[in-house]
Amino acid sequence: MTGLPQPVVARFRGEVQGDLERHVGAQQAAVLGRLSGAAAVPAGFKRPLAVQALTDPWAGLIALEHHGHHLAELAASGSERLPSLIAAMEAGMGRPADSFAPIPFPAGRTREEHAAFLLAVLEQAGHLREKALRRLSRDDRRFLFDHAAAIVEHFIPHVEGLDELTLPQAEADRRFCQLVAEQVDYAAMVAAAQVLASLADESWLRRLEEAFRGAGAPALPPPPGVTGEVLLFRETPYGLVVIGGRGPNTYDLDGRIALLIDLGGDDIYRGAIAAAGDVEHGMSVVIDLSGNDTYQASPLGLATGRLGVGLLIDRAGDDVYRLAQGSGGAGFAGLGILYDAAGNDRYVGARFTQGAAVGGLGLLLDLAGDDEYQSFGYAVGFGGPSGVGAVIDVAGDDRYQCGDKYPSNYNDVGRQPGDPRFQYECFGLGAGSGKRIYSNNPEQWSYSLAGGLGMLIDLDGNDRYRSANFSQGCGYFFGLGLKLDMNGDDEHAAARYGHAAGAHYGVGLFVDYRGDDRYTSTGPHYNGGAAWDLSVMLGIDAGQGDDVYDFRRSGGLGLADHRSWSLFIEEGGRDRYLVGDGVGGARGMGMASHDSMSGFFDLAGDDEYAIVPRSDPEGSAQRGNGRTLLDGAGGLFVDR
Numbered sequence: 001m002t003g004l005p006q007p008v009v010a011r012f013r014g015e016v017q018g019d020l021e022r023h024v025g026a027q028q029a030a031v032l033g034r035l036s037g038a039a040a041v042p043a044g045f046k047r048p049l050a051v052q053a054l055t056d057p058w059a060g061l062i063a064l065e066h067h068g069h070h071l072a073e074l075a076a077s078g079s080e081r082l083p084s085l086i087a088a089m090e091a092g093m094g095r096p097a098d099s100f101a102p103i104p105f106p107a108g109r110t111r112e113e114h115a116a117f118l119l120a121v122l123e124q125a126g127h128l129r130e131k132a133l134r135r136l137s138r139d140d141r142r143f144l145f146d147h148a149a150a151i152v153e154h155f156i157p158h159v160e161g162l163d164e165l166t167l168p169q170a171e172a173d174r175r176f177c178q179l180v181a182e183q184v185d186y187a188a189m190v191a192a193a194q195v196l197a198s199l200a201d202e203s204w205l206r207r208l209e210e211a212f213r214g215a216g217a218p219a220l221p222p223p224p225g226v227t228g229e230v231l232l233f234r235e236t237p238y239g240l241v242v243i244g245g246r247g248p249n250t251y252d253l254d255g256r257i258a259l260l261i262d263l264g265g266d267d268i269y270r271g272a273i274a275a276a277g278d279v280e281h282g283m284s285v286v287i288d289l290s291g292n293d294t295y296q297a298s299p300l301g302l303a304t305g306r307l308g309v310g311l312l313i314d315r316a317g318d319d320v321y322r323l324a325q326g327s328g329g330a331g332f333a334g335l336g337i338l339y340d341a342a343g344n345d346r347y348v349g350a351r352f353t354q355g356a357a358v359g360g361l362g363l364l365l366d367l368a369g370d371d372e373y374q375s376f377g378y379a380v381g382f383g384g385p386s387g388v389g390a391v392i393d394v395a396g397d398d399r400y401q402c403g404d405k406y407p408s409n410y411n412d413v414g415r416q417p418g419d420p421r422f423q424y425e426c427f428g429l430g431a432g433s434g435k436r437i438y439s440n441n442p443e444q445w446s447y448s449l450a451g452g453l454g455m456l457i458d459l460d461g462n463d464r465y466r467s468a469n470f471s472q473g474c475g476y477f478f479g480l481g482l483k484l485d486m487n488g489d490d491e492h493a494a495a496r497y498g499h500a501a502g503a504h505y506g507v508g509l510f511v512d513y514r515g516d517d518r519y520t521s522t523g524p525h526y527n528g529g530a531a532w533d534l535s536v537m538l539g540i541d542a543g544q545g546d547d548v549y550d551f552r553r554s555g556g557l558g559l560a561d562h563r564s565w566s567l568f569i570e571e572g573g574r575d576r577y578l579v580g581d582g583v584g585g586a587r588g589m590g591m592a593s594h595d596s597m598s599g600f601f602d603l604a605g606d607d608e609y610a611i612v613p614r615s616d617p618e619g620s621a622q623r624g625n626g627r628t629l630l631d632g633a634g635g636l637f638v639d640r
Contacts, residue, residue, distance in 0.1 A: 282308020305334030331360025403468025432479025451479020475506030555582020
């Protein structure tokens, strides 16, 4: 892997700020004045970074990019930095971690030394979890555990008023976030996750494997649901501890396992895999050292932190993860972490999978291999209310897909699946969303919940991204979406509200740093630095790559509407633009309307403007090389 690129947002601010102030300075000042009221808008549990980006876009977007870069650096450093990566993700949400004294790894190579170490780690993490929950009543604990399933099943970002059916859900969602914010000692919960994440240490895992190599079967029989060789089986106050042998094993898990380590073989896991089975047993860790493994999760059942910590570590092998909803690195009043160190892996998920969270943390970290990510929605780096979710892939030619399951409310009456213009929802691939209660009754506004932070960070490889509406650096209702692709010749294919686009106080940042890239959209509009209704969006393609923007079925690349701020910046290369007018006059390429400000900048290169939007009703002023066009409503086109 080549070295990581340097952050670019601050540099591009210097490149374009003069033109913005000269041509659309008054419009920008007016938009920022309207956005300054974001802090007073009714929405519970706003994240400080979202408020900063809405009130001071450049400062907030610079901070968001630096946050993503810091996470990328930690991820690239390997397993030893996994605890630091967890703490850094939570710091981006304004949530610190408790300090703790790590338990030293055993220096010896005996089985008993390693078994004692494992029990000590479970005990330390258990004490921290209990500290985190000490202010919760038994009923509150039960509610948080049970309501996670309701969130996964019923969450939607927008509700048109509340009635006898939707009000109870809104009340419960607010109570869920309030308990996490006010009654859970979340810093202690983060520390518990860090303690368990230390078990990903590569050098210790090698010593553990050596210690148990050739060990005979224990005197006690294996627990029910486990087949194959078992080398250790112990009951602890935190659940069962099991070490499986180097051959193939089958594990049918029901939540009783606190810690399962498998030394090798092509294994099959089913059920609650690194996920709590009940309120009392909130910690579960599964570590698989090698083999081509298959994971078949139950709902909320794989690397799911549900009122606790769920951690899955897979060290090697070409693995298949079949993820039911609420799994695959998902957090709900807890932290869920899926760490895969090597292999060509396949993640097949439903909704709320692959780095997704509400009131917690969800992380899927994959270090190497040509991987495939598939999901229905609210996935692949999704941050719901009070949640931070991320997928970080360090190396490999990867494939990402999200959508094609849930029909969008934007569909015209009578339009059916199979029509190429039929729209689906996604809310993924680096998306943050709140729950917006749109009502004429002010009393209902208090049930609105601000969004969290969703991130998709790919460090290297020639990657392919395909997603439906609301995706790829998308923010919705105080949510923050971040997508960073740091190297490779990539294809970014999105739909409505894609590639740094969003609405209703959303914040989105999309940066592709290197490579010859291709951007496409199924439309019908809002792509590539496109903001609607008091939102802030920035889309960037950095470097000197020769890029293609095939947005013939969409409008965008610098489009702002309804008191919003947006920019699209292309640094250089011989680029080709095919950008349509979109639907309803949403044309883009430096267009603004309804008291907004937007800019399109191509900073260098001999480019081809094959298809471009009209600049005025007569289409007399065309975009092209060396042109500067000013839209009197607040839009700016600059090609240098």
